[in-house]
Amino acid sequence: MTADRPVTLAAIAGAHGVRGEVRLKLFGEGAEALRAFSVFDAGGRKLTLKSVRPANQGAVATFAEIADRSAAEALRGALLTVPRSALPPLGPGEYYHHDLIGLPCVSTDGTPVGHVAAIDNFGAGDILDIEKPDGRRFMVPMTEQAVPTWDATGVTVNAAFIE
Numbered sequence: 350m351t352a353d354r355p356v357t358l359a360a361i362a363g364a365h366g367v368r369g370e371v372r373l374k375l376f377g378e379g380a381e382a383l384r385a386f387s388v389f390d391a392g393g394r395k396l397t398l399k400s401v402r403p404a405n406q407g408a409v410a411t412f413a414e415i416a417d418r419s420a421a422e423a424l425r426g427a428l429l430t431v432p433r434s435a436l437p438p439l440g441p442g443e444y445y446h447h448d449l450i451g452l453p454c455v456s457t458d459g460t461p462v463g464h465v466a467a468i469d470n471f472g473a474g475d476i477l478d479i480e481k482p483d484g485r486r487f488m489v490p491m492t493e494q495a496v497p498t499w500d501a502t503g504v505t506v507n508a509a510f511i512e
Contacts, residue, residue, distance in 0.1 A: 355390065355430035356447045358383060364421035365409045371421045373401075373408040373429070380408035385437070389429040396429070446475075449504065454479050456508040457497065465504055479506065487512035 362372040377383075380403040389396045389412075397413040415421050436445060446468045454462040454477075466480035468491070475491035489495045489510045498505045 354433045354447075356433050356436060356445070357428045357430050358386070358389070359408070359429040361391070361421075361424045361427045361429065362407065363425045364418045365404075367418045368411075369415040369417050369421050370409050370411050371415065371424065372404065373410055375407050379403065380410075383408065383410070386431050386435060389431060391424060391427040391429055394427075444499065448501070449477070449499065452499070452501075453503045454506050455503060456506055456511055458508050460508075462506055462511055477504070477506075 358377050359373040359375050362374045364370070365372045373380075373383075375383075380401050383398065383401045387398055389398065394414070396415070399411040399413050401408050401410040415424065433445075433447065439445070449465050449468060452465050454464060456462055461482075463479050463481040465477050466486060467478040469476045469478060469488070477489045477491055477496065478486055479489060480486045489506055495507050495510045496504060497507060
């Protein structure tokens with residue numbers, strides 16, 4: 350994990366109105382969390398956040414560099430990223446999804462299992478989607494019982510949870 354690795358927080362879904370506002374699809378904690386950042390990278394272009402508010406299924410934002418609807422529409426699909434180092438520090442037992450995706454997984458008996466392909470949350474907590482070397486996947490709840498340890502080098506999965 351590198352401090353400058355970009356983390357995607359939102360994507361521009363399209364224009365909102367005629368004054369350059371954009372609709373955002375959020376990948377984090379919500380519209381309020383975006384206020385912690387003043388500048389985003391949008392595919393090599395820097396965007397300075399002026400305002401953001403919650404909206405149906407996402408948020409609506411205003412950026413200093415987007416003056417009208419045409420400029421907003423031109424950015425449809427652009428990913429808004431910040432460097433990993435800009436994210437708030439984590440407490441004990443906390444993790445960013447971004448940091449776990451791609452990490453190798455081993456079982457508690459030391460057998461290689463695969464890698465973390467995705468992380469889902471269906472309302473009851475995070476679930477790791479682990480892809481085996483043969484391409485098959487299985488899911489494991491991100492609990493202390495199922496995933497006793499993880500760090501920047503890998504994830505350990507309790508052997509009883511491996512399919």
